[in-house]
Amino acid sequence: MAIKTKAQQPLEVAVIGGGVVGLALVTGLLYRGVSVKVYEKSSSFRPVGAGIGFTPNAMRALGMLHPKALEAQQKVATANGDPDDPNDWIRYLDAYHHNSEEDEEVTIFKLYCGRRGFEGCVRADFMNELLKIIPDGIIEFGKSLENIIDRGDDEKVLMQFRDGTTAEADIVIGCDGIKSEVRKIILGKNHLAAEPSYxxxxxxxxxxxxxxxxxxxxxxxxxxxxxxxxxxxxxxxxxxxxxxxxxxxxxxxxxxxxxxxxxxxxxxxxxxxxxxxxxxxxxxxxxxxxxxxxxxxxxxxxxxxCVDRQSPTFTKGRVCIAGDAAHAASPHHGAGAGMGMEDNLVLAVLLAEVATSEEGQDNRAASIRAALTAYSNVRLERTQWVAESSRTIGELLEWRYPPTMSDWEKCEAELTWRSHKIWHHDQEAMLRTAQADYERILHRTIDT
Structure with missing residues (x-):
């Protein structure tokens, strides 16, 4: 049996943060045969937040990421009304100008989501189901990141933790949430976009x-x-x-x-x-x-x-960020999980190409940088638009968005087109664009 050279060793990915986005990414990488390890700063998984919503695009991306990940979500998801005959609408009520006699709310408009198209679940329940897909030994707890050092193409990326330990990987992906340490390392701690705004x-x-x-x-x-x-x-x-x-x-x-x-x-x-x-x-x-x-x-x-402090990039060298670490949005669209799952899908597909292709084997460092750059390119505009739109929807739902105020027809039209832009995104086209960009960047690098 031939001994693999250093460049031919299996690709090793490190994920910083074991939240929903981080765990889902792990399932997508494992599904494609990519070696991965998670470094989580807490001592064990604890439920943070209560519920989490899955928009239609989130569920499609999750199924493409790993079929069992979608099964995990479906197992704990709650349908509107009767699960066998779900009520697939979100109803918007005037809870303020209520009937003085009956004190009841009035439906002012509603939004169709598609059959079981927008469902909620308890965050901890979904994470527990994802953990059933992930083998033992993948997750290390008590690992609070202090620094990341990219030591050059001939060495793996070094991670330093606050407990004095270190670890190495070919790629480091920050899924460490809105207060991301990885984002600070990529941009610099004094960069305006290193911290979110209130x-x-x-x-x-x-x-x-x-x-x-x-x-x-x-x-x-x-x-x-x-x-x-x-x-x-x-x-x-x-x-x-x-x-x-x-x-x-x-x-x-x-x-x-x-x-x-x-x-x-x-x-x-x-x-x-x-x-x-x-x-x-x-x-x-x-x-x-x-x-x-x-x-x-x-x-x-x-x-x-991160609307007022948008990151100019989601990557630097062989390090990148995904989910809220990259593009945290307010929750008014309920689209945070969907953006994270789409990030994961692009990363899993591109890194599988790096891990298995001949070009990825022969030009590992260059192919990693090309893949992460292509990922950033294809995700930057969409995710930042969603963050901006989510803030707008918050204003709309509180009757303080100047173009709509309390004009219900205008509110419904505005909410519908913005929601559909998120929900009906062509994810196959997104992947084709990312893969073509990866090839273009890599070949340009190799040929120069």
């Missing part, structure tokens, strides 16, 4: 047992996705946990600065929370009151994004 908005989020949700909202609204709109605030309610709970996200405007930008959460003032929804109808008031009264400690989540 949107002067925070959210209450959490799981509300279905019986309590139904008591506040009624049976139909409890078991189906709704957006309860009003001036300056709104509430999203989505059934999750296979119908046992709803995921609630209540958005509140905040004129103040965020108290500690190193933390994404802070204690919430319960009276201010209640006051923000004081003029809403009874269903929203009751739901918010339920959350406030049943929470010994009520936390608020700061809404940060």
């Amino acid at each position: 949107n002067h908005q925070y959210a209450l989020r959490g799981l509300v047992p279905m019986d309590k949700a139904i008591a506040a909202l009624g049976e139909y609204k409890g078991r189906n996705r709704h957006m309860h709109l009003g001036p300056g605030s709104y509430v999203a309610t989505v059934p999750v946990a296979l119908g046992k709970a709803i995921n609630l996200v209540a958005f509140i405007q905040d004129p103040d600065e965020w108290p500690d930008t190193t933390q994404l959460t802070a204690p919430a003032d319960k009276e201010k929370v209640l006051q923000a929804f004081n003029d809403f109808g009874r269903p929203v008031r009751n739901l918010i009151r339920t959350v406030v009264d049943t929470s010994p400690r009520l936390d608020k989540w700061g809404i940060f994004d």
